[in-house]
Amino acid sequence: MDAIGILKQLKDKGVRFTPQRQAILEFLLETESHPTADEIYHHVKAKFPGVSLGTIYNTLNMLKEHGHLLELSYGDMSSRFDGNPKNHYHIVCSHCGRVVDYHRPLIDIDQEVMDNSGFKILGHRMEFYGICPECRKGERLN
Amino acid sequence: MDAIGILKQLKDKGVRFTPQRQAILEFLLETESHPTADEIYHHVKAKFPGVSLGTIYNTLNMLKEHGHLLELSYGDMSSRFDGNPKNHYHIVCSHCGRVVDYHRPLIDIDQEVMDNSGFKILGHRMEFYGICPECRKGERLN
DNA sequence: TTTAATTTTAAAATCATTGTAATTTACATT
DNA sequence: AATGTAAATTACAATGATTTTAAAATTAAA
Structure with a gap:
């Protein structure tokens, strides 16, 4: 399923559909890498110059809670996020x-x-x- | 192998044998839990009241580098350390x-x-x- | 025993992540 | 289409685990 489909599905659970969330999820689905929150931030910033790191973390946690994202944590570096294992x-x-x-x-x-x-x-x-x-x-x- | 054996082996690689390291490694080997650095700190403090958290991390990183320890990291909490999987x-x-x-x-x-x-x-x-x-x-x- | 190098300690610094308060947005209901 | 309201966003402050620093102490080895 694509980003729009997933977000529409989440809408039934009370999660709002915002353009920032769409951009974040689209990037996660299309990339082959396992980006850090900061890498996602810089990428989304190209489309939404005003976006904040807080929003990135907020969206990542939301997606994780709903099972659309795996968080890969290492001891000595930032977590990396995997939209499609x-x-x-x-x-x-x-x-x-x-x-x-x-x-x-x-x-x-x-x-x-x-x-x-x-x-x-x-x-x-x-x-x-x-x-x-x-x-x-x-x-x-x- | 026990803590003393492991530390003696590490001595050949230029790692110094200190009583703090012995206490930390002994605790890791004997416990069934996967303690956090802070839990190790409080436990070792019973024997060495002056020990510092810095020493705990220093020793854990040393053991990890030499392959005697697995670090289990989760996204939203402290790392846990496993001396015997x-x-x-x-x-x-x-x-x-x-x-x-x-x-x-x-x-x-x-x-x-x-x-x-x-x-x-x-x-x-x-x-x-x-x-x-x-x-x-x-x-x-x- | 002397010496040089490493470790320890205690405190300060770092950095990823979370919390806060004010503002804005999405969207259900008029 | 206009409105109300709960939730999301933003900018910034705060948190907390881990690392670094510098000085003192301890260790290994000659």
């Missing part, structure tokens, strides 16, 4: 902090969790922790 | 923020990732996102 996971280097994609079909497990937990599962996130090839070489952390 | 994953409610354990044997996938990525994989984290039973009932977010 793709077929990949992430590997994080515990030494240098680098994050690389690991392409692989998503593990088919959400239904199992839904059946056993009573949650309505919207998606999952999987992250591998390790030491990247460069750090292994350069700093012999093995 | 147990047989469970987490489910996070996108609406109310609650985190519950989902007990299940860990997926056997680290070796595959290690072979394909060149990273030395130390562990993984899996988190399910959804709407918890209470939020589904009370607020009809389906």
